[in-house]
Structure formats: C-alpha cells, structure tokens
Amino acid sequence: MIVTYEAVEAALHEQVEQLIEIATGRVVTAADLRTADGSLDKAGVNSIGYINLLEALEQRFGTVIDPEADPQHLMSVESIVRFVRARAEGAS
Amino acid sequence: MGEQQRLGQTFLRACAEHGTRRAVVGDGEKLTYAGLAERVRERARTLDSLLRPDEHRIAIHAANSVDYLVSYYALVISRRLPFLVDAQFGAVELEGIRASCGIDSFLVEGTADFPLPTTVRPVPGSRHALAAATQAPPAEPPAPHPDTVTCRFTSGTTGAPKCLEFSSAAVHNAARNWAAGTELSQHDRVLCLAAFTNGLAFNTSLLPVFLVGAELHLYRGAPTSGGIARAVRQSRATRLVAFPLAYQLLAHVPQADVAAFSTLTRAVSAAAVLDPYIGASFEARYGVRIADYYGIAETGPCTFERDPENTTSLGTALPGVSLRIVERPTGEPEVRVRTASMATGYLNAPGALEERIDQDGFYCTGDCGRLDEGRLLMTGRIGGPINLAGRKIDPTEIERAVRTLDGVADTVVFADSDANGGAVLHVVVSGARQPARAEVVQVCRENLAPYKVPGRVSYLPTIPRSATGKVRLIELAELVKDRSE
Numbered sequence: 001m002i003v004t005y006e007a008v009e010a011a012l013h014e015q016v017e018q019l020i021e022i023a024t025g026r027v028v029t030a031a032d033l034r035t036a037d038g039s040l041d042k043a044g045v046n047s048i049g050y051i052n053l054l055e056a057l058e059q060r061f062g063t064v065i066d067p068e069a070d071p072q073h074l075m076s077v078e079s080i081v082r083f084v085r086a087r088a089e090g091a092s
Numbered sequence: 093m094g095e096q097q098r099l100g101q102t103f104l105r106a107c108a109e110h111g112t113r114r115a116v117v118g119d120g121e122k123l124t125y126a127g128l129a130e131r132v133r134e135r136a137r138t139l140d141s142l143l144r145p146d147e148h149r150i151a152i153h154a155a156n157s158v159d160y161l162v163s164y165y166a167l168v169i170s171r172r173l174p175f176l177v178d179a180q181f182g183a184v185e186l187e188g189i190r191a192s193c194g195i196d197s198f199l200v201e202g203t204a205d206f207p208l209p210t211t212v213r214p215v216p217g218s219r220h221a222l223a224a225a226t227q228a229p230p231a232e233p234p235a236p237h238p239d240t241v242t243c244r245f246t247s248g249t250t251g252a253p254k255c256l257e258f259s260s261a262a263v264h265n266a267a268r269n270w271a272a273g274t275e276l277s278q279h280d281r282v283l284c285l286a287a288f289t290n291g292l293a294f295n296t297s298l299l300p301v302f303l304v305g306a307e308l309h310l311y312r313g314a315p316t317s318g319g320i321a322r323a324v325r326q327s328r329a330t331r332l333v334a335f336p337l338a339y340q341l342l343a344h345v346p347q348a349d350v351a352a353f354s355t356l357t358r359a360v361s362a363a364a365v366l367d368p369y370i371g372a373s374f375e376a377r378y379g380v381r382i383a384d385y386y387g388i389a390e391t392g393p394c395t396f397e398r399d400p401e402n403t404t405s406l407g408t409a410l411p412g413v414s415l416r417i418v419e420r421p422t423g424e425p426e427v428r429v430r431t432a433s434m435a436t437g438y439l440n441a442p443g444a445l446e447e448r449i450d451q452d453g454f455y456c457t458g459d460c461g462r463l464d465e466g467r468l469l470m471t472g473r474i475g476g477p478i479n480l481a482g483r484k485i486d487p488t489e490i491e492r493a494v495r496t497l498d499g500v501a502d503t504v505v506f507a508d509s510d511a512n513g514g515a516v517l518h519v520v521v522s523g524a525r526q527p528a529r530a531e532v533v534q535v536c537r538e539n540l541a542p543y544k545v546p547g548r549v550s551y552l553p554t555i556p557r558s559a560t561g562k563v564r565l566i567e568l569a570e571l572v573k574d575r576s577e
Contacts, residue, residue: 025510027547035530044533044545047180048337048481048514055316055341064318 009081016080023056024049038077053080061087099241099260100169103302104129110305113278117327118158118310125305128162135166135218142213142222143172147196149233150222151175151189154201156288156310159219163199164288164298168241175243175255176289180541183207184493188252189245190225192440194233198223237436244289246389247477247484255439256389265412266392266433267299273396273410274358274383276331278305281355283329285311285320285338290482292362295393295433296333317345325352332359335482336366339382343373353378362387363482365470371403383407386468389484390445391455392433395468405467416454417463424474427461428454478507480515483543490519490546493539494532499525502555504563508548518548520572526551 017030020040028043036042040050054065054074061084065074074080107115107129115125123131143150150172154160167174177189177198186208189195199220203212210223236243241260245253270276274296282301286293301308309327313319315338324332339361342348359374359382366384375381386406387393394415397407409415412432417425430453437445448456460472477484487505494503501523508518519532529549536545550572556564 022512024547025512025514025516027510027516032529035528036533041537041542042530042533044529044537044547046545046547047543049547051314051316051337051341052512054314055318055345058316058318059346064316064322066313066319 012081012084013077016077016084019056019080020045020049020053020077023053033077040075040077057083063087097169097171099263100165100171102260102264103132103165103299104169106302106305107132110278110302113305114307115302116158116161116308116310118156118308119312121158123158125302131158131162132165132169135162135215136170138216138218139163139166139172139222140170142215143197147172147224149173149175149194149196149236150199151177151193151195151197152199152220153177153179153181153186153206154199154220155179155312156284156293157201157219157312158310159201160288161298161308163215163218163220173236173240173243175245176294177245178253178289178541179287180543181253182538182540182542184489184539185253185541187227189255189440190227191230192234192252193243193255194230196224196229198225234439234442236439240436240439243439244291244294244389247486247489252440254441254444256435256445257437257439258433258435262392262433262435263299265431266295267303269411269413269432270295270393270396271300271304273393273398274360275398276300276304276306280304280306280330281309281327282306282331282333283309283311283323283327285315285332285334286363286482290363291387291389291392292333292335292360292482295387296360315341317341317348321349321352324356325349328355330355330357332356334359334361336361336364336370337481339366339374340370343370343377348377350378353380356380358383360385362393364479368403375403386470388429388455388457390435390448391429391431391457394429394431397467402467405464405469407468408466409468414454415463415468417461418450418454418456420474422474424460425462425471426474427457427459427468427470429457430454478505478515478517480507480517480543485517485544489540490517490536490544493536494519494521494527494546497521497527497531497535499523500527504555504568505546506565506569508569510547516548517544517546518550518572519546520550520552520555520568522552522555 028045032043107125110125115128116123200206200223203221209226213222239259240257242258244256284293284297311323359380361382361384371382386395394413395407414430416428420426458474458476461470477486490505491503500521504520507515510516532549556567
C-alpha cells in the first residue's frame, strides 16, 4: 500500500474538522468550515465551542495552550493542523 | 463629599489600611496595596492631563488586567464616570452605547480591532489607549443620576445594551455584604476568571477583595481545565470565581491535577444554571463544594449557601437582602428581591427599571422559585433574555441583524440544544429567499458580539405565529427539528 503526503494531510484535515464538530456539539459541520475557508470565526464557532476545542487539544497533547500568546493561533483548521502536526513530530 | 469621592476614598482607605500586603497579581506583575494606590493616583493624573474637563463619560472596553483595575479606580478618583463595557461587544452594541449613553471616550486595549471610527491617544504607562469617537455626540445625552459612580450593562432590546447606573452606596454595599456573607478575609487569595463587566466578577472581586485586604489574582486566556489548574497552583488560590462551564471542564477532565487545588476552600459560581451533577462531580474530585449563588445584574448578589451540608439550594439571603415569592396573575411564583446594592435606573431606558420594582421596593426578577426555610430554590423562568453560559442575550438583537439580509421577511431566535446538551442559539428565517448559514453568521459577526452569533440556522416558508403575532415556539421547534443547516 502506498501512502502519499497528500493523503496523510487530507486525513489530518478531516480529523481536525471532526474534532471541531464534536467541540461545537455538531452545530458547526465540516461543510460549514470548508465554506468559511477553514476560519473558525467565519464558520460560527462560538466561545464555548472554542474552549471545548482547546480543552480537547490540551487533553490530547498534555499541554496548556495559551491563545493570548498569538491571537490568530488555532483560529483556523489549517493552524490547528499545523499545531497537531508539530506536536506529533515533537512526540516522535 | 461627592459620591465619586466616596467610592474612591473607600478604595484608597483600604489600600492605606493594608499597605504592604499583596493586593493584585496579574500580567506578570505583583502589586502591594500601597503600590496599587500609587499606580491608581498616577493614572488619574495621566488621564486628567489627557482628558478635557468635560470628557466625563469614559467606557472601558478591555479584558481583565492590572491595567483595567488601575484605570477603573483612576476614573473613579478623578470623578469621571466609568462605563464597564463587555470586551466582546461589536460595532452595533458599541455605537448603541456611545449614542444612547453619551460616551465621550473609550479606554481600549489594542485600537486595531476597535470597530468604531475614533481618534486615538495613547495612555502613557498603560496598555490602554483613549479612543474618542469621531461621530457627533448625541445632542442631549441622558443625564445620569447625581449619585451614579459606575455604569454596567445588561441585555437590551433597542439596539443598545441597557445601561445600569450604580451609586457609591450600591457598589460598596454589594462588596461589603458579599465579603461579610461569604466570610471573605485577608487570608484569601481570589482567582477570578470572570470579566469585571459581569456581576459575578464585579460583585465578588473588583471591590470586596480589596475591602478585606485579600489578594486578587487575574486570569487571562481560555479557561481550559489545564489553564485553570495551572493558575490555581501558581496563585495558591483559596477561592475560585468562575462560570459553570469552567467547573464542567474541571469536573470532566480525565486526568485532573487534583493536587493543584489543595489550597482551595471555596468555589463560586453564578450567572447560569449549574448542573447538580457537575457540582457533585467537582466536589467528589477536588473536595470543595461549589457555592452557586443567586445574583442579578440589577440588584447585585442576593444569596449564598453557608451550610456545606446543603447542596440543593442557592442559599439564604446575604446581608442587606430581602427575598419573597409573589404569585403572578398568571399563577407563576415569582422571586422578588430587595437589596442594598440595587441599581438606580437604566441611563438609556428611563423608567424601565422602575417599572419592574413593586410598591414595596422589590425587584421583579422574572425567575420562578420558592423559599424553603429561608433557602432559595429556583424552578424556572418567565420569558426574558436567553442565558448562554452566563451571558444574557435578547433574541431581538439577533433577529434585527438577520432581518437586514436581502429576502428575509421574518426571523425568530430561540435557545436550542446542541449534540452535547449545551445551549445554542437557533435562528429561524422566512421570506422570499433562503439565506445560506454563512450569510447569517457573517451579518451577525459583523454587527454583534461573537457570543450572539447563532449556531443553528433554519428556513421555513412562514414562521408560525398566533393571531396576536406571538411566535408559537413549541410548534416552531418541532418544525425545525433536525432540519437546521
């Protein structure tokens, strides 16, 4: 079986979208995120959903995230994918 | 002595009394009471040099910080009128407040994101800047009551949040009675997660902590369980002030840092209903009972449970508070409260507060409940704003914004549940055209605070209404069930 970089990236994007769906109680869907070009704000992720998302990421990676350090950090699917990838690479 | 001077003197007297004790910790700073008073006096001089004598009404639009405390008390002692404005308010709310309350300038943190056109003056030695609106001021802004020393906001239906006026006596009484009723002492270290604009923080932290010589620890960032545990550990907090969502996360986190909470003796919650299961889980895990008190923006804190064995009620009346239950003409048992910390009125809605105060001076809360041996138990709510995790939202604000979309003739907003059982705003639209969810989200984002952006959007050809135009909510909820975008 051949696994391409693109396939791995697409799977990671899907996982992050699913994480956001769960964090928002399935109020914001993957389709909403794609319509909003991956922007959590534009997709209508509210502060409760966002806190739930950060909580899930913190539990998954055992770290405390400080969104104040970079206000744009983790505000899009792409930036969360980068965060997850960096954590995964750091752990390996 | 003027009322502003009275509150300012109360604060400065507390600072003098507790001089070398630590007063506040936040933003990497630790200030003693003497240091805090000095910083406040210096800020007052700076603001006096920047503001014209007639620039009296100053709105603080910023997140909690040491600077926030300093600016607030500096405005008080320089006899200006501080308006505490939710840092999440957007263009419509801010313009509504500016125009309806006659705001002269905003104290803001980072002017880049401030949505009103303003001219900006930096405030030296501060993270704040003064942003003066470039629009013409209202011709005749409403005059605040002569005793008003602080204004705060609650949800409003007219495009602007309603502005509550508080006298020095009301602010002081709320703080003094909270400190006495909850046994707050100079040995306490209070970690406050709520914004100072919210009654939960204003009444439990902004002044009472300083009255007794305790320490106030400020929290910035997202209130995740890990972040809170870290802050509790660092501050060695004895008292945590937070919304139910924070306790929910702490109660459910799989691997809790329980040791971090070893110094905690009280956990305070308010502003939204706390699920008893969360309260029980939190207590079982951390060994601290959550005191879920009853407080209202218009009246200040009302109750507190002092008996650790009692876990079912919102407690008994705080000092200076009277409670009674009155049966409304429609049969519901309404909770009514009279406190020593009542607001004087709504600056931008004259008469509206007075309409809700009965002939004996009790505020009609719109909450249903009962008293059991003096303990308050809530049983429901009679209409009123939607409570979303502690923030009050008037649906008409959102309906008005969505109705500006082309082809939308009618809208209704109601509180729905998400898949996790949490509350979510659901907007139903009808009209000649079905707008996409993204359009609805965008128009709300552009005009309203982020927490007012609806999560669910549904379309119906017509919204079911009674002959008098009232929405038939049960029928509506059934019609849009499982069909939102």
